[in-house]
Amino acid sequence: METGGSELARPALIASAAAPPRAAWRARGIALDRYFTRVAILPTFLVMLGIFGMPLAFSFYLSFTGYAQGQGLFSGGYVGLENYEDLLSDPVFTGSIAITLVYTAAAVTAEMVLGLGIALLLNIDLPGIRICRTALIIPMMVTPIVGALCWKLLLDPSHGVINDWIGEPIVWLGRPDTALAAIWIVGVWQSTPYVMLILLAGLRSLPGEPMEAAAIDGASRRQVFWHVTLPLLRPYLLVALLLRTIFEFRAFDNIYAMTGGGPANSTMVLSMFTYLLSFVRFDFGLGAAASWLMLLMALLVCLFFIATIRRREVT
Amino acid sequence: MAQVVGSKRKRRLEAVLVYTVLAVLVLAFVFPLIWVLGLSLKTRLEIFATPPLYLWWPTLENYADVLTRTDFAQAFVNTLIVSASAVLLSLFVGVPAAYAFARFPFTGRTFLFFALLVMRMLPPIAVLVPMYVLFSKLGLATTRFSVVLADTTFALPLVVWLMRGFFEDLPAELEESAWIDGASRYLAFWHIVLPLARPGLVAASILCLQLAWNDFLFAAVLTNNVTQTLPVMMAAFNAGDSGVDWGGLTASGVLVILPVIIFSFVAQKHLVAGLSSGAIKG
Numbered sequence: 001m002e003t004g005g006s007e008l009a010r011p012a013l014i015a016s017a018a019a020p021p022r023a024a025w026r027a028r029g030i031a032l033d034r035y036f037t038r039v040a041i042l043p044t045f046l047v048m049l050g051i052f053g054m055p056l057a058f059s060f061y062l063s064f065t066g067y068a069q070g071q072g073l074f075s076g077g078y079v080g081l082e083n084y085e086d087l088l089s090d091p092v093f094t095g096s097i098a099i100t101l102v103y104t105a106a107a108v109t110a111e112m113v114l115g116l117g118i119a120l121l122l123n124i125d126l127p128g129i130r131i132c133r134t135a136l137i138i139p140m141m142v143t144p145i146v147g148a149l150c151w152k153l154l155l156d157p158s159h160g161v162i163n164d165w166i167g168e169p170i171v172w173l174g175r176p177d178t179a180l181a182a183i184w185i186v187g188v189w190q191s192t193p194y195v196m197l198i199l200l201a202g203l204r205s206l207p208g209e210p211m212e213a214a215a216i217d218g219a220s221r222r223q224v225f226w227h228v229t230l231p232l233l234r235p236y237l238l239v240a241l242l243l244r245t246i247f248e249f250r251a252f253d254n255i256y257a258m259t260g261g262g263p264a265n266s267t268m269v270l271s272m273f274t275y276l277l278s279f280v281r282f283d284f285g286l287g288a289a290a291s292w293l294m295l296l297m298a299l300l301v302c303l304f305f306i307a308t309i310r311r312r313e314v315t
Numbered sequence: 316m317a318q319v320v321g322s323k324r325k326r327r328l329e330a331v332l333v334y335t336v337l338a339v340l341v342l343a344f345v346f347p348l349i350w351v352l353g354l355s356l357k358t359r360l361e362i363f364a365t366p367p368l369y370l371w372w373p374t375l376e377n378y379a380d381v382l383t384r385t386d387f388a389q390a391f392v393n394t395l396i397v398s399a400s401a402v403l404l405s406l407f408v409g410v411p412a413a414y415a416f417a418r419f420p421f422t423g424r425t426f427l428f429f430a431l432l433v434m435r436m437l438p439p440i441a442v443l444v445p446m447y448v449l450f451s452k453l454g455l456a457t458t459r460f461s462v463v464l465a466d467t468t469f470a471l472p473l474v475v476w477l478m479r480g481f482f483e484d485l486p487a488e489l490e491e492s493a494w495i496d497g498a499s500r501y502l503a504f505w506h507i508v509l510p511l512a513r514p515g516l517v518a519a520s521i522l523c524l525q526l527a528w529n530d531f532l533f534a535a536v537l538t539n540n541v542t543q544t545l546p547v548m549m550a551a552f553n554a555g556d557s558g559v560d561w562g563g564l565t566a567s568g569v570l571v572i573l574p575v576i577i578f579s580f581v582a583q584k585h586l587v588a589g590l591s592s593g594a595i596k597g
């Protein structure tokens with residue numbers, strides 16, 4: 001539907017064929033005005049359908065077939081729910097769900113706590129604080145795969161600087177008990193700045209009056225923080241929390257660069273598992289099933305996020 | 316801005332405390348990159364010295380090596396082509412849509428808008444599996460074009476979300492008076508709205524460029540040795556464990572991240588809006 005009544009103020013519509021070409025063009029443009037919205041939306045709609053909707057629909061189909069590379073597009077035999085059953089009875093897959101959830105929870109928690117702490121510090125009015133802010137957002141700008149490779153060198157068992165400080169040749173990425181923790185540190189290093197920036201924007205936008213009023217009424221600074229600042233910051237906290245959950249859930253680059261899912265599957269997150277199934281074992285049917293299960297889990301968080309910002313469009 | 320309150324002495328003490336904590340944090344966050352920058356300026360012997368060298372005479376030989384490698388130049392050009400095309404495609408397709416979302420109510424607007432958000436949020440690996448199969452059937456796999464299309468799945472929603480915000484902030488009077496003066500919607504959009512939205516267009520392009528430049532997963536699956544982008548090439552350095560060429564890896568790493576860091580600083584003002592996909596205006 002178009003905005004109503006826009007055609008009323010259009011005397012130019014009566015431009016005749018005798019009008020100069022420029023004016024005729026204009027008249028034609030105005031005659032096409034009622035299609036404007038459709039014309040503007042159509043390309044986006046087509047691209048979405050073509051590179052997103054269609055592949056997802058196709059992957060839904062694939063997930064019910066025994067597809068292998070080299071087969072025709074729709075020649076994989078129908079296998080019903082077999083792919084899903086195989087996955088759910090595969091301990092590596094169920095294990096990877098657990099690892100993904102643990103990793104996501106640990107990374108998001110650390111990022112939120114650290115991000116909030118740093119945002120509060122950076123919000124204090126002191127000279128030179130902008131330089132600190134700029135320095136602290138650099139890790140977020142680094143190409144993730146490069147950042148992870150840098151950390152791999154720092155953590156190198158024999159030549160890494162971290163082991164030199166500790167004085168022990170710890171094989172950080174080669175031991176099931178330390179590999180995920182190492183990846184967690186890199187993730188927190190990369191993504192805390194995101195949380196910090198969002199929360200800092202939130203703190204900057206808060207009205208000053210409620211804090212002042214509470215301080216005048218004799219509230220201690222801790223009380224002001226817990227009972228005034230944090231509740232006011234809630235929408236920003238929620239946006240940061242949900243966005244980080246969505247993005248940590250699909251973590252891939254760091255793990256690919258640092259461990260590839262090993263050792264002993266201890267860092268096998270869902271993205272990595274699906275990647276290996278599809279592009280190393282080339283079992284696209286099973287890969288599609290795994291990606292659909294992952295999609296459904298991500299969709300839950302995503303819909304929650306949408307419900308949150310729709311309820312209260314944060315500006 | 317929170318003010319430090321209290322007596323003068325207490326205030327000074329607090330400032331010292333805040334600076335100390337911030338200095339430690341800055342050091343912890345920046346150290347890995349400084350160290351890698353340092354490694355890239357060492358000779359092979361210096362890199363593997365035990366204990367590690369903290370002071371040495373810097374050398375540019377690793378950079379000279381990397382810059383004369385043909386595969387690095389090729390990957391650099393590929394990355395540039397892929398990122399620029401993804402940005403242009405997303406802007407071309409997404410900006411008119413963002414304008415329509417901001418100004419004209421139409422059926423399905425809310426649904427379409429949030430569908431775009433979902434597109435940005437879902438795990439890329441989930442789209443990549445079927446995309447790869449479809450692209451190989453179409454003969455597009457291992458081409459740069461396939462990576463451009465894949466990157467667009469993330470760049471396009473970002474453009475639409477960011478630009479909608481910018482268009483909503485523009486006053487509508489200017490376009491409206493142009494319509495009354497007889498300009499069509501198309502003309503008014505092209506000649507009045509777009510020039511006004513230029514700062515937004517710059518911010519959106521930089522954020523998309525950053526996204527496409529940094530993408531690893533799509534490029535890793537959809538390219539080969541000839542069409543690979545820089546992040547894919549970087550990962551290939553990693554192939555052997557003890558045989559890793561630290562000098563080459565660190566020097567090319569620095570060269571890969573330098574452009575992104577520069578872009579990001581240029582667009583610093585808009586980073587928050589970009590990070591939150593427009594859910595928060597920075």
